[in-house]
Amino acid sequence: MDEQAAGVRMRGYLRERARGLAVLAGWSALESGQTFLVGYAVAKALDDGFLRGRDATGLGWLALAAVAVPLGAYGTARVFRGLAVLVEPLRDILVERVVRGGLRAAVRGRRSGDGAVVSRLTHQVEIARDTFGGLVLVLRSFVFTAAGALAGMCVLAPLLLLIVLPPLAVGIALFAAGLRPLARRQHAYLAADEALAEECGALAGGLRDITACGAEPLMAARADARTDTALRTARALARWGVLRAAALAIGGQLPIVLLLLTAPWLIRTHRLTPGDLLGALTYLTQSLQPALQNLVHILGAAGTRLGVVLRRIGGEGDPPDPAAAAEHPAGPGRALHFHDVTFGYGAGAEPVLKELELAVRTGEHLAVVGPSGIGKSTLAALAAGLLRPDRGEVRTAGRPALVPQEAYVLTGTVRENLGYLRGGGGAEPSGGAGVSGRADDSRGAAEAAGSGGPEGADPGSWGGPEEPGAPQDAELLAAADVVGAGPLVATLGGLDAEVDPARLSAGERQLLALARTYLSPAGLVVLDEATCHLDPAAEAVAEEAFARRPGGTLVVIAHRISSARRAGRVLVLDGTHAVCGTHEDLPARSALYRDLVGGWSAADSAGCADGVDTAGAAGVSGSDPAGDLRDADRVHPVAGPRLPGDRGEVVAHGAVGQMQPAGDLGDRGALGAQ
């Protein structure tokens, strides 16, 4: 929520409560009356009473002034009651916003603890409420006191306004002009303070690792930098504080000085009576100056604090809502844009991605390759909005969908499984075997969000996206066919068949997840080794289907070099830098890519077709080409075409259809549990 939006919302909030404001104004008019009467009565008491020797008249006027005080106090008391009408609904709105934000974050699994939400619910909401109430009081008091005082001076001697109004107006204008920069400085000061606290906290927590890595000088330099920033922002804030003092001096004290300087001449020339002078001084010292002082101090400090608290309650600093992020345009013609992205797991950790710049055009097919542990899945999670960059920006046009390596299948019918992201839900997500063990670290949570619910699209709306509506059976079957899951659906018994996730192989689970994602409304699909359990031919079918998907953009975290060959462009992640190009031009530009391709060629000539793990080719992955071919054995019969070395398709058919983990199908039962 930026300043402008906050201002617009606040104006809307006040407009809706115009009646409450009118009641406040009514009671506040009594304060104006009191201000007016006190100055006027003092002037009259002097001019018409004591200076003319009519003590009784003088005392009468003073008595009137005394009566005005409780009258004004009565009005002020009523103002406090009326204030509740304005302030309490604000608290309700803020509490609702905090709870909604907290629940959304919890559903997304982004927060491990709820400390921030508790603080917002209690401390920050109360600060906002009290500060808002205080601001209304002070602003109102200044307006009505100034009105009473200026009206009184006008009635006593209009000339007084010529002396008082210009400096008062200059002081108020100066103060108003400084409010926004002051708020910015205050915000910068708080942000620097928080960053310093965070840095120190991380330092304290990671002392052992820092010492072990010999990173003390580096960390000391970082802490120094944060301290310097905090000091700079504190000084900048203090400098703007001077402006407040100047505004107060010009608006509040200069009129008094001017009046006293001109008074002898004005009285001598009968332009002013002593009573007028005393009345004007009463207005200035007893009413206007204190009201201005309150305004400057409270609006200057509490007002900016209110702005900061409202921004924090409004979600500043929260992880971005994937749905909201999806509305963020990536730029014209782009489906995905990484701008200067740096990301590391935890403060002080070596970044996994550093200053990454990447633009993917709508409809493009990009493959991401690199050794194991280089950051490919991290990039996928950032693209899907499941991780937030430490620096830089990730923008997507439309909702992204992430399909992770370990696909979730839902307990329910095939129809429910396939239509889930199009509102055909109702099934319960189930990790199936082999997935749950990874669900409690941040990456596992990302995978759960990306597969157990909508494929990364919007974990907050697990009922499935509303648009473009529940698909017809023909559409479900067509999508299954196009990604290569048609034979599996037929073998399972059609759309009405119940799916038991634990009895599906990892590859079969991937096929169902792929068909489900194909049907989703997501424009950008990120396949994070989502076909690793399929054989190369089935993988090709699935990838080509996503690449041809109408309006779709495909990013494939490549499991095999064949995925890179198919893609229009390839991003090679190579530690601190990344190179992007085509499969043809990259060998000349990237030694790592040359190694990957070389490894693939060697494996190919050794008779492994093109089913070679890219990382394996680079010699850094634990998986071996033979492992892929074993996967091919399992899934090939349901996917269709045969591979060299394929064994026992009759057995596999039976296994897929009935999944009996017994007798001659015992080995297939083991596959289902993998």
Ligand SMILES: Nc1ncnc2c1ncn2[C@@H]1O[C@H](COP(=O)(O)OP(=O)(O)OP(=O)(O)O)[C@@H](O)[C@H]1O
């Ligand atoms: N949740 C996490 N917490 C801390 N470090 C992590 C986490 N997830 C990944 N990492 C680290 O970040 C680095 C990049 O991991 P990432 O999974 O993105 O690599 P990758 O290229 O996808 O690897 P692979 O090909 O083996 O899947 C690795 O060093 C990894 O150990």
